[in-house]
Amino acid sequence: MMKHLLQHDIDYMKELTHTRRSFFNTAASGLGGVALAGMLQQDGLLRASPASMAINPLAPRGGHFPAKAKNCIFIFMAGAPSHIDLFDPKPKLNELHGQALPESMTENVRFAFIQKESAKLMGSKRRFEKHGKVGMDFSDLTPHLATCADEILMVRSMHTEQFNHHPGQLMMQCGRGTFGLPTMGSWITYGLGSESQNLPGYVVLTSGRGSSGGATLWQSGFLPSTYAGVLFREKGEPVLNLSNPDGLPPQLQRAGLDALRDVNQERYEIMRDPEIASRIANYELAYRMQMAAPELIDLSKESARTLEAYGVNRKDPPNGGRGKSGNTAESFSRNCLLARRLVERGVRFVNLIYASWDHHSNLDQELTYNATVVDQPIAALIKDLKDRGLLDETMVVWGTEFGRTPLGENRNGRPDVTGRDHHPFSFTMLMAGGGIQGGRVYGQTDEIGWGIEDKPVHINDLHATMLERFGIEHTDLTYRFQGRDFRLTDVGGRVVHDWLA
Amino acid sequence: MAVCLGFLGVLLAERSLAGEVERLFAQHCLECHGPDKQKGDLRLDVENSVQRVAGDGTLLRRLTTDDPEERMPLERPGLPTEQIATIRSWIDAGAHLQGHWAYGPLREGPLPVVEGDDGWVRNGIDRFVLAGLKRRGVEPSPEADRYTLIKRLYYDLIGLPPAPEEVDAFVSDPSPTAYRDLVRRLLASKHFGERWGRHWLDKARYADSDGYEKDRPRPHAWHYRDWVIEAINADMPMGQFTMEQLAGDLLPEASESQRLATAFHRQTLTNTEGGTDQEQFRVEAVFDRTETTGAIWLGLTMNCARCHNHKYDALTQREYYQLFAFFNCGEESKLKLASDDLEGAAGNEEEGKKKASKDSVREVRVISHRPRDTRILRRGDFLSPEAEVSAAGLGILPPVRGRAGDGTPLDRLDLARWLMSEENPLTPRVLANHVWEKLFGHGLVRTMNDFGVRGEAPTHPGLLDWLGAEYRRGGWSRKRLIETIVLSATYRQQSAHREDLVETDPNNRWLARQNRFRVEGEIVRDVCLSVAGLLSREIGGPSVFPPMPPEVAALSYANSFKWENSVGEDRYRRGMYTFFKRTAPHPNLMAFDCPDSNTASLKRRTSNTPIQALTTLNNEIYLEAAQALAKKTLMELGDGTDAERVTAVLRRCLARWPEEREVESFLELLETSRAFYRDHGDEASKLVGAYQPETTDAAEAASWVTVCRIALNLDELITRE
Numbered sequence A: 001m002m003k004h005l006l007q008h009d010i011d012y013m014k015e016l017t018h019t020r021r022s023f024f025n026t027a028a029s030g031l032g033g034v035a036l037a038g039m040l041q042q043d044g045l046l047r048a049s050p051a052s053m054a055i056n057p058l059a060p061r062g063g064h065f066p067a068k069a070k071n072c073i074f075i076f077m078a079g080a081p082s083h084i085d086l087f088d089p090k091p092k093l094n095e096l097h098g099q100a101l102p103e104s105m106t107e108n109v110r111f112a113f114i115q116k117e118s119a120k121l122m123g124s125k126r127r128f129e130k131h132g133k134v135g136m137d138f139s140d141l142t143p144h145l146a147t148c149a150d151e152i153l154m155v156r157s158m159h160t161e162q163f164n165h166h167p168g169q170l171m172m173q174c175g176r177g178t179f180g181l182p183t184m185g186s187w188i189t190y191g192l193g194s195e196s197q198n199l200p201g202y203v204v205l206t207s208g209r210g211s212s213g214g215a216t217l218w219q220s221g222f223l224p225s226t227y228a229g230v231l232f233r234e235k236g237e238p239v240l241n242l243s244n245p246d247g248l249p250p251q252l253q254r255a256g257l258d259a260l261r262d263v264n265q266e267r268y269e270i271m272r273d274p275e276i277a278s279r280i281a282n283y284e285l286a287y288r289m290q291m292a293a294p295e296l297i298d299l300s301k302e303s304a305r306t307l308e309a310y311g312v313n314r315k316d317p318p319n320g321g322r323g324k325s326g327n328t329a330e331s332f333s334r335n336c337l338l339a340r341r342l343v344e345r346g347v348r349f350v351n352l353i354y355a356s357w358d359h360h361s362n363l364d365q366e367l368t369y370n371a372t373v374v375d376q377p378i379a380a381l382i383k384d385l386k387d388r389g390l391l392d393e394t395m396v397v398w399g400t401e402f403g404r405t406p407l408g409e410n411r412n413g414r415p416d417v418t419g420r421d422h423h424p425f426s427f428t429m430l431m432a433g434g435g436i437q438g439g440r441v442y443g444q445t446d447e448i449g450w451g452i453e454d455k456p457v458h459i460n461d462l463h464a465t466m467l468e469r470f471g472i473e474h475t476d477l478t479y480r481f482q483g484r485d486f487r488l489t490d491v492g493g494r495v496v497h498d499w500l501a
Numbered sequence B: 001m002a003v004c005l006g007f008l009g010v011l012l013a014e015r016s017l018a019g020e021v022e023r024l025f026a027q028h029c030l031e032c033h034g035p036d037k038q039k040g041d042l043r044l045d046v047e048n049s050v051q052r053v054a055g056d057g058t059l060l061r062r063l064t065t066d067d068p069e070e071r072m073p074l075e076r077p078g079l080p081t082e083q084i085a086t087i088r089s090w091i092d093a094g095a096h097l098q099g100h101w102a103y104g105p106l107r108e109g110p111l112p113v114v115e116g117d118d119g120w121v122r123n124g125i126d127r128f129v130l131a132g133l134k135r136r137g138v139e140p141s142p143e144a145d146r147y148t149l150i151k152r153l154y155y156d157l158i159g160l161p162p163a164p165e166e167v168d169a170f171v172s173d174p175s176p177t178a179y180r181d182l183v184r185r186l187l188a189s190k191h192f193g194e195r196w197g198r199h200w201l202d203k204a205r206y207a208d209s210d211g212y213e214k215d216r217p218r219p220h221a222w223h224y225r226d227w228v229i230e231a232i233n234a235d236m237p238m239g240q241f242t243m244e245q246l247a248g249d250l251l252p253e254a255s256e257s258q259r260l261a262t263a264f265h266r267q268t269l270t271n272t273e274g275g276t277d278q279e280q281f282r283v284e285a286v287f288d289r290t291e292t293t294g295a296i297w298l299g300l301t302m303n304c305a306r307c308h309n310h311k312y313d314a315l316t317q318r319e320y321y322q323l324f325a326f327f328n329c330g331e332e333s334k335l336k337l338a339s340d341d342l343e344g345a346a347g348n349e350e351e352g353k354k355k356a357s358k359d360s361v362r363e364v365r366v367i368s369h370r371p372r373d374t375r376i377l378r379r380g381d382f383l384s385p386e387a388e389v390s391a392a393g394l395g396i397l398p399p400v401r402g403r404a405g406d407g408t409p410l411d412r413l414d415l416a417r418w419l420m421s422e423e424n425p426l427t428p429r430v431l432a433n434h435v436w437e438k439l440f441g442h443g444l445v446r447t448m449n450d451f452g453v454r455g456e457a458p459t460h461p462g463l464l465d466w467l468g469a470e471y472r473r474g475g476w477s478r479k480r481l482i483e484t485i486v487l488s489a490t491y492r493q494q495s496a497h498r499e500d501l502v503e504t505d506p507n508n509r510w511l512a513r514q515n516r517f518r519v520e521g522e523i524v525r526d527v528c529l530s531v532a533g534l535l536s537r538e539i540g541g542p543s544v545f546p547p548m549p550p551e552v553a554a555l556s557y558a559n560s561f562k563w564e565n566s567v568g569e570d571r572y573r574r575g576m577y578t579f580f581k582r583t584a585p586h587p588n589l590m591a592f593d594c595p596d597s598n599t600a601s602l603k604r605r606t607s608n609t610p611i612q613a614l615t616t617l618n619n620e621i622y623l624e625a626a627q628a629l630a631k632k633t634l635m636e637l638g639d640g641t642d643a644e645r646v647t648a649v650l651r652r653c654l655a656r657w658p659e660e661r662e663v664e665s666f667l668e669l670l671e672t673s674r675a676f677y678r679d680h681g682d683e684a685s686k687l688v689g690a691y692q693p694e695t696t697d698a699a700e701a702a703s704w705v706t707v708c709r710i711a712l713n714l715d716e717l718i719t720r721e
Helices: A007-019 A023-027 A032-042 A050-055 A091-095 A165-174 A184-192 A214-218 A250-271 A274-297 A304-310 A328-344 A363-387 A459-469 B002-007 B010-028 B047-055 B058-064 B081-092 B124-135 B146-157 B164-171 B178-188 B190-203 B222-233 B238-250 B256-266 B278-298 B317-328 B339-346 B349-358 B412-419 B426-440 B461-473 B478-487 B521-531 B568-572 B610-618 B620-636 B642-654 B660-677 B681-688 B698-711
Strands: A071-078 A128-131 A136-139 A152-159 A202-208 A230-232 A349-355 A394-399 A403-408 A420-423 A427-432 A440-442 A452-454 A479-481 A484-486 B330-336 B363-369 B374-377 B385-389
Touching: A071 A165, A071 A184, A071 A328, A071 A363, A152 A452, A152 A459, A165 A214, A184 A202, A184 A349, A184 A459, A202 A214, A202 A328, A214 A349, A250 A274, A250 B660, A250 B698, A274 A328, A274 B610, A304 A328, A304 A363, A328 A349, A328 A363, A349 A363, A363 A394, A394 A459, A403 A427, B010 B081, B047 B058, B058 B081, B124 B461, B124 B478, B146 B164, B146 B178, B146 B190, B146 B478, B164 B642, B178 B190, B178 B478, B190 B222, B190 B278, B190 B426, B190 B478, B222 B256, B238 B256, B238 B363, B238 B412, B256 B330, B256 B363, B278 B317, B278 B412, B278 B426, B317 B374, B317 B385, B317 B412, B426 B461, B426 B478, B461 B478, B521 B620, B610 B620, B620 B642, B620 B681, B620 B698, B642 B660, B642 B698, B660 B681, B660 B698, B681 B698
Parallel strands: A071 A349, A071 A394, A152 A440, A202 A230, A202 A349
Antiparallel strands: A128 A136, A152 A427, A394 A427, A403 A420, A479 A484, B330 B363, B374 B385
16 A cells, blocks of 8 residues: 555656755645645545655555555446336336326426326337346347346446436536536546556546537546546547647657756756646656557557457447447447556546437437447456456446436427436446446336335445545545535445445 | 744734634534534534633533543544644633634734834835744745846736847836836736736636537627726726626616626526426526625635535525525526627727627627515525525625615615625625735635635735725725735745745745746737737637637537637637637646636636646647747847847747756757758658748758747746746
8 A cells, every 4th residue: 555656756856856955845845736745645645755746646646445446447328328228127117108107206206308297108128138147137239248247236226316417417427416526537536646657547538429518527626637537539649739740750859858858947946846847747747648648549459359349340330329420339449448458557547438328219229329339348348357357456337327217208298209308216327347246236226117116326325435446435535625625425425335345 | 833922912812822723613613513503502603602611611621531422523533632732722811712804894903013124115015924024034035036027027917928128128127117117007008908807707707608518609708708808907996897797787877888797697507408497507597696706705605505504604594595685686688789889899990890790699698687586495406495585695794785775675786885895894805815816826815715714814814904905995996906916025026935934834825935836728828829929919809719629629519519710810819719618618728727617716726737738839829839939030030040049039938038058958959950850851841831931941940940849838938937
């Protein structure tokens, strides 16, 4: 658990301390980095030298207690896939297909589009089969995931407080459905830093169409933007502005950065401001990123078998994919493979966003399309991590903002009911690896998949449990903002001990 | 602490002891024994209740007992010995609470007299600061040299770097009023309104789109932005500035401009996602108005009281909804602007007409008045209304009085008048702190929007009160307050960190020096384009679209409009005119901590990241600045030596003469570049782009681009020193 400074920073600081008297003292008085270090120490999170934080706020550090998980791949299925058509079979719902719900059930319920008076239950057309040792249900749309049943914890009793997309997505990413808060990747990198010396600690990969939350889904909120997710791009340079300008070769980039460092150091001599040292260190990290990021996205050294397993060269399913741009199957498969490559390289948190699952109509075609796109690469990712011995320390989470209604959606009283509306009262999430017990189903919805009958799990509980696996006591990872100690779990959160391996 | 006490009078010592103890209570006890909960019927923020437990020994016993069932705070670590000792001394001195400092009247005693100031003191500010320093046996830092001073003033007052000629003129100005003249010239500059207008727009959460999933554009939102720039350039008194924005529609014979000002509270987000309950998001917007008003004018974070009484501050849920009621009667509406107003806003008649003809319907979202009933909402849920409340102020401050004096229900104009009234001690402190923060990098109260009991106490309480009083006395003139601050010796100090204070005052709370800090994202762009001679100086007008990769706009769900890169002069406008789409804001701004504009932002973060380095090294617009600077230098110094040219580049970037070693570093880079481009003509042409000077070949021009590119990345260029 002892903190290790990045070797680079040690070298860099040695160099500075040898040649520059009292650098450590001055660095320890810095504003940005050191103020942060102070706060982390108060929370019992930072036992490394504050000087290292002044230079590198992403210096890796341990949590409150030994961690089971080191990295997280959060697969965010934006738009809300239907739990009752994928993971939570409801034979009774099929029996009741076409019937109205008793008024007592819908009395105080708000819907986005459903007209209560004429709404009818809608059965699922999916076929379900049991898989793995415990007989976990998967629908016919997720045959690959089904083969990972023994690794997966299936939580069928998630619920949320938000039933519109953007607030719901913020709720899942930030623990509360409001603006200006850090996302969970920001919290985790703030608490633990990152092992990667050459890549950002928190990376975002998107496929499909844009999500409702856009860039707010990887914001750092009131935390410094050091802890914001860095979006990797699908085309062109992997990170915005990563490539040198046309006509500027790497050796001149190096020569330029050497001159820059020398002149910035001259200024440091006079001003003794640790922010200058931090600026120098960040230019060096940027330079290392310029080398590391292209290597990261270069899949040429991956075996044909791996590429095939992830489905990197697949074509999109023939029908569906409303609002998509480009080849979503290829893009998502590639992103899953990149997620593995990122955690292999020590990146702390990968947010893999795919949109959109917002199937108000045409559910059969659109759900089939989206499930087909994501099923194979996610299964490949879980297996690949396991084969490489990375699954134990990598927590994979398959999540979304809410579920979908067992009622068919009859927007404006439309007779052709082909989709489902937003449903905050119950939905399903999957987890694997990272100290989470696989091969289990947790929680239970009622016989039509409406409410929760057993073991409800709030999003704050999910986050509390995730943090626990990272060695963080969720009530103690806080940040004082506007007079309040904020945390990822807002005012709630209890660790679900049943999930822990 | 001991040193400090030695110098203060007994009364002051008691006050600060009480303050210390109140902070301890706030930190450890008020959660269960405060305004919200009173376990065991005990409230530690009320004198009577405190006296009871302090007098009979209960307080000390419960803090120090070994019995885990008894020892406070329950189930948490006990208070450290020195804190117990503080509480013991306070009990011995009578256990009096001082009341929270921020809510008491402004204290306006005589200015501190400091022996032996050696002529350092320039105005009242310096007396407070120097008195504090002398008490601690610390000397202030020397005044910065004129090169630093002119750069500091340019950055702070107009957000642009001074040209070398302007620097020369100031440095060699023999007039004893040279500094003051410079200050006044900058305060009169039209760019002052841009610089300080942007500070206000952070608070106003100004943006060019609706927010949330659909995030539709608001093509006319900029009219409000221009209103702010103009008001600040005209030095509209803060009282008027407040009234027009909170209640311009309620002013007698409200002008179009006054109604436009109410767009301040129409910057709230709009959720047009399918299937939303519009009432939910209307209420959400009223929450935002209530909380934004509380944060900006009262320095209070009121959000907690939306759902329950505040745990630490004397702020009840009922009071929250009393404030809420003022804004609950504001109804959403749109203001159609007459075309001549548009001309005024565009600043240039011809420009205005050109733009006016482009979009014929100019509707700006503003507030209008239609009263509604307000009820307390249980846990802030709009579906759970409880008791009815009417508009009123906060118990910690004097009551809001209706201007009619006849019992007419209070409205937003009464609220605005109350905020700015002579009797309100909180607002002047808060507003003076805003101005101070922009000029020092930190407020005198560092927790900008928490003047409550959990916030930090002011580093210089007397100074804060004096500034607040000066601000109000000076007719709420923003320019006058800024002038007072920047004329002080405190402001003019060097910003170098001091070896002697590393241990005792690492964060410069004592103000024994100025601070260095990185400028904001917009200003990073402005200084680079300005140094390169590319920056457009046009003020106001519709927002513009500097180059951005198309897929960034596509990140948001609705893809509700296409980002068409601006061409011509609009490509080079100041950063503050960049169209701000809430779910897909411009990455160049966000990389440098630009606020997301979803909620009011009172203080920007200044992070330091590799993404920032990549942006200024490689982004298209920053490369163009390097190309332009290289061309300009080669053209202007056609006969110059390399060293002269490097010196010229660095003078532009740093507003000072470079040191020899600095020039050498760049000359070395120049030679390395020449060695490469001599044999790589094609590469050279690519790097030079459209900025090939006629006087030289591509290899030479490209070598200078590499030099200028690195010069534009110097820490010093984007740092206010």
